[in-house]
Structures are given as structure tokens and as C-alpha cells.
Amino acid sequence: MEKAKISLYQLFVLILLFELGSAILVPLAIDAKQDSWLAILFGMAAGLFLFWIHYRLFLYYPELTPPEYMQKLLGKIAGTLLAFCYIILFMYIAARVLRDFGEMLLTFAYLETPLFMVNALLMLVTIYAVSKGIEVVARTGELFFVSMYFLAITGFILIVFSGLIDVNNLKPILEEGIFPVAKVFFTQTLFFPFGETIAFSMIFPYVTKRKSVLKVGLFAIGLSGINLAITMAINIGVLGVDLTSRSQFPLLSTIQSIQVAEFLERLDVFFMIATVISIYFKVSIYFYAAVAGTAVLFKIKEPSKLTYPMGMVVLFMSVTIASSYAEHLKEGLEFVTRYLHPFLLIIIPLLLLGIAFLKNRRNGNTANRTRS
Structure with missing residues (x-):
């Protein structure tokens, strides 16, 4: 453990930027159609509970990191193997988010640039920041947070004043009932992005x-949701x-539609x-946890x-995990959220919390009997 301290405000900023991450890039929960916003809010509610689980484990072992209290x-043996699995998970998800970044830039501006070169630029910055410690990452978050929200608020105002929003596109609410929303919640938004805050369990001891x-x-988490x-x-x-x-990056398409007073347009x-700011922090947090x-x-x-060395592994993984962006998205939906996330983001933390509760209650009872 490095000797670092981060404030509550810095923790707030890091969690918020982390949660937005690549989630603002993709058509999140679109399988719920016009009720996708509702599926996101359900996922946010579950994310609050999952964060509580990680916090409770932290309270049981405030001076230990997850690899230590897993052992x-x-x-x-079992604790070491499980901790190693989480390290691999953090590196793998960091590579996936880095791939999202590269694909976005290739689509948006750098059509002829190799994916490896685009990803390498962000990864080198991430490696440098993480090598300096979590305090540097947190302070950088403070600097970019204001800029991020200024852009978001400005973009929202321009979209509203441009008259692009058709409320009828959001109707009828729950046209096919609650089942499609529940299905998206249980298969997608429960895990991405709200269940991914497990990476912050490596940062809690520094707060x-x-x-x-x-x-x-x-x-x-509530604000990001x-x-x-x-x-x-x-x-x-x-x-x-x-x-x-059908859009790869729907938010980009939305912003490209902005036209105010026939001169304010093309605000790509x-x-x-x-997206560069939010994705950078998501990659940085995952990479730091690894x-x-x-x-x-x-x-x-x-x-x-x-x-x-670990940064180079993440960089090469980001390029080789899929042959195309479509395959990359399919792998995320059909493999990661179906097999990896339920086990590592929900089942294992719940199991660890149950074991910690039983062990600490037994130790407390033993201590009480000793004193009496």
C-alpha cells in the first residue's frame, strides 16, 4: 500500500466519472426501448446495494485491501486464487473500455489511424498517472470534473433550445409491461456500469x-444513474x-443534430x-486496482x-480481444455480463460478506466469553 490520502470530494468525483465512463458512449439498456431510462434507474438502485456490500467488507477489515481479506x-490458497481472478478481471475490463475509446476516435476523427496507436496514446497517459499514485489520479479528477459538467450542461441547454426533443418518442411508458425492463435490468444495467464499483474497494483505505x-x-452512484x-x-x-x-454512439448522433440560430452546429x-475524460478515468481506476x-x-x-509491463498487457489485450467493434460489443453482452459479472460482481462479494459476518460474530462471542 502506498502512503496516500484522498478526500471525500475526490472520491465522489472519481466514482461519478468512473460510472459515466463508457456508459455515455453506448446505447445503454436500449433493449428496453423507450423505457431504457427506467432500466438504468433500476440498475442504479441495485448498484447502491452492491456498493454497500463493498463498504461493509471494508468496515470489517479497514486496514486490509481486498486481496488481503480474501486470504x-x-x-x-483459495484467497490468493480469487484475488488473482479479480486482478485479471480488472485488467480485462480496462482493456475493454480502452477498446471503446479507440473505436470511438476512429469513427469520429481518425479514420485511417491504426487502432493500436490511438489506444497507446491513452494508455501511456494512464500508465504515467497510475505510476505516480492514486493521489495524482484523484487530483486530476478534480481538475476535469468541472469541465466535464460544464460541457454536459451546455450540451443539454443547446439540445433543449434547438427543439430536437420529441417527447412522443418516449411514449408509451411500459408499453409491453415491466418484464422487458426487468430483463434488461437483470442482464445488463445491474452489472454495467453500476456493479463495477467493486474496483473502488482498492481505494477505500486511502480515504x-x-x-x-x-x-x-x-x-x-445516484447522481451518475x-x-x-x-x-x-x-x-x-x-x-x-x-x-x-442502430447507432454505434447515439450521444454523438444527438450532438451532431444540434443546430441553434443556423450558425451553432457541428458540436462533435x-x-x-x-467521453475522453470519462473513459480515461474509468481505465485509470481499473488499471490502478489491478x-x-x-x-x-x-x-x-x-x-x-x-x-x-501491466500497461502493455492491457494495451495489447484491447487490440486483440475482438476482431471488430461489433464482435467486441457482442462479447460484452453475451459473455462478460452473462458469465463473468454475475459471479465476480455479485455472488462472490455476497459470499465474502456472509463469511466476514459469521467470523466476526464468532470472534465477538469468543471475546465476550473470555472477558466473562
């Missing part, structure tokens, strides 16, 4: 006021369900800046030495 709860971590985390729900509602209101579902740069977890698991005293 304490499951034993040396200065630990008693307020839960309150700040829940507020950040509302932002994502509004974003998808605007996309559908402007583009309609059919065009939103708004989209690019916002590096810090590896350093703790293998007792490496200088985690910064791991950033370059």
Missing part, C-alpha cells in the same frame, strides 16, 4: 474520513428508439472531450514498477 476469509465513504459513494437516465432519454427523444438502437467536439492488487498479492514494495 483471511478463504484461506491462503481520509472513512465514516462518510458510504454516504459519498451512494450520492455519486440520474445523468445516464437523462442522457438515454434525450437520445431517444431526439433520435427515436430505432435510430438509437463536446462529445469527444466528455496494479495495486498485484503489488499487495505478490508483496511488491514499489507498485510503480508494475505499471509499464
